[in-house]
Amino acid sequence: MEKFITKRSVWEAGRKTFRSFLEILPIFLSILLLISLYVTVIPKSFYSKIFTKNPIIDSILGAVFGSISTGNPVTSYIIGGELLKAGISLIAVIAFILSWVTVGIIQLPAECYFLGKRFGIVRNILSFVFAVAISILMVLTLKLL
Amino acid sequence: MRNAENLTNVKSDKPETGVKGRKTAGLILLSITLFIYIIVFAFNRFLFFSSFQYFIHIFWRLFYIILIVFLFIFLTNLFLKPKFVAKYIGSESGIKGWIIAIVSGIISMGSIYLWYPLLRELRGKGMRKGLIATFLYNRAVKVILLPLMVYYFGWLFTLCLTLYTIVFSFFLGVIMDKIS
Numbered sequence: 001m002e003k004f005i006t007k008r009s010v011w012e013a014g015r016k017t018f019r020s021f022l023e024i025l026p027i028f029l030s031i032l033l034l035i036s037l038y039v040t041v042i043p044k045s046f047y048s049k050i051f052t053k054n055p056i057i058d059s060i061l062g063a064v065f066g067s068i069s070t071g072n073p074v075t076s077y078i079i080g081g082e083l084l085k086a087g088i089s090l091i092a093v094i095a096f097i098l099s100w101v102t103v104g105i106i107q108l109p110a111e112c113y114f115l116g117k118r119f120g121i122v123r124n125i126l127s128f129v130f131a132v133a134i135s136i137l138m139v140l141t142l143k144l145l
Numbered sequence: 146m147r148n149a150e151n152l153t154n155v156k157s158d159k160p161e162t163g164v165k166g167r168k169t170a171g172l173i174l175l176s177i178t179l180f181i182y183i184i185v186f187a188f189n190r191f192l193f194f195s196s197f198q199y200f201i202h203i204f205w206r207l208f209y210i211i212l213i214v215f216l217f218i219f220l221t222n223l224f225l226k227p228k229f230v231a232k233y234i235g236s237e238s239g240i241k242g243w244i245i246a247i248v249s250g251i252i253s254m255g256s257i258y259l260w261y262p263l264l265r266e267l268r269g270k271g272m273r274k275g276l277i278a279t280f281l282y283n284r285a286v287k288v289i290l291l292p293l294m295v296y297y298f299g300w301l302f303t304l305c306l307t308l309y310t311i312v313f314s315f316f317l318g319v320i321m322d323k324i325s
Contacts, residue, residue, distance in 0.1 A: 005223065013222035021215055024262050026171035028211070030178040031258050036200035037185065040192060073290055081297040094306065101285040107258045113170060114261035115268065115277065122324060123278050126317055130282075134309045141305050 031110050035070050038106060042069075047079050047096075051088045055139075058092030063131045066099030067124070068106070076100035090142070094135035102127040210255035214263055221266050235271040246276040246318065247311060250283025257284055275322030282314035 050065060051058050066076065076097040083093050103124050104111065112120035186193040234242045253260060264277050286307050294303045 009223060013219055016222045017215060017219040020218055020262055020266070023171060026175035028258070030171075030174045032204055032207070033178045033182065033196075033200055036203065037181070037192075037196045040196040040199055073285075073287055074293060077290070077293055077297050084298075098285060098306070098310070101257070102282055104257060109174060110258045110261055113174075114265045115274075119274060119277075119321070119325075123281065123317070123321060126278075126320060127282060130313045130317060134306070134313055137309060138302075138305055141309075142302065145301060145305075 027110050027113055031107060034106055039071060048083055048086045048088070051083070051092055053087065053089065055089045055091045058089050059095045059132050059135050062092035062095035062135065063099040063103070063128055066096040066131065067103035067128055069100055070104065070106050071100075073097070073101050091135045091139045094138050095131045098134055099128060099131040102131060207255060207259065210259055214255070214259050217263050218266055221263065221270070225267075225270055230267065230270040230272055234267065234276050235273060238273070238276070242273065242276050243279065243315060243318065246279040247283050247314060250280040250314070251286045251288060253280070253284060257281060260284075273318075273322055274325040275318035275320075278321040279314045279318035282317050283311065285310050 047065060047069075051061055069076070080093045080097045083096070084090065105124070108120055108124060111124070182193065182196070185196065232238065234245055238245070260281075264272070264280070268274070268277060291303055291307070294306075298306075
């Protein structure tokens with residue numbers, strides 16, 4: 001860390017931050033507008049209609065719908081809890097709530113924009129695979145314990 | 146020598162497009178989004194106003210977090226130098242870097258996309274891609290939401306999922322580092 005802060009360094013840091021803000025603003029507004037539209041179009045009840053009650057297919061479906069869904073993690077817990085009550089397998093619910101936070105298809109353009117295309121795509125694919133893998137491991141672990 | 150090589154790598158690993166290109170890309174995305182809203186307005190005004198109302202709601206809810214993120218960016222620009230970053234979250238960070246990425250991912254708040262600009266700044270100063278991926282993955286562990294998860298799924302479920310998430314975030318980071 002630098003020991004001395006000069007007026008010039010504060011001005012430079014402020015200028016750089018303001019330029020970043022102006023550059024980032026359209027992306028933030030776009031993502032928020034897209035999320036708002038998505039949340040309004042897709043009702044929470046939609047999720048309980050898509051599962052097949054086949055654990056393997058449901059774990060992949062859970063990860064797919066978790067990946068394209070967005071919002072506060074609390075919402076994923078509530079939907080997950082309701083799905084369990086509706087008889088949907090635990091494996092699907094785990095994949096769903098995990099990919100809800102770790103995979104973001106709607107946010108992918110922003111992630112690619114800020115962190116690089118390759119990084120965004122690879123990270124999301126790996127997170128998707130991990131969501132399915134963790135859901136299988138979780139069910140096996142809970143059976144053993 | 147190793148330091149110099151790493152800093153060169155950092156430069157070449159930045160997102161391919163330049164600042165001008167990125168600004169244009171942002172404006173194109175916003176234009177497409179506004180176009181979608183115009184179409185929605187034309188065909189379904191109720192959906193348009195409901196979505197827009199929700200947009201205003203989340204914008205104000207996130208506003209103070211946006212301010213905090215930009216304060217962090219300002220402080221990063223002011224204080225953080227590549228040497229410092231290399232030591233704690235860069236190529237020389239070792240186990241310290243993993244712990245910082247995991248803990249900061251867990252305690253970070255707000256939506257995931259709010260953190261992209263700060264992570265880009267840190268990446269530009271030398272933060273490892275693997276640690277960025279680990280940070281983002283650990284956002285799945287929310288300490289303040291754990292009681293709610295326990296309420297819905299039980300403590301054993303919550304404990305196992307939290308541990309698996311942390312362990313897999315490390316695997317993700319290692320893979321991202323290897324393929325970068």
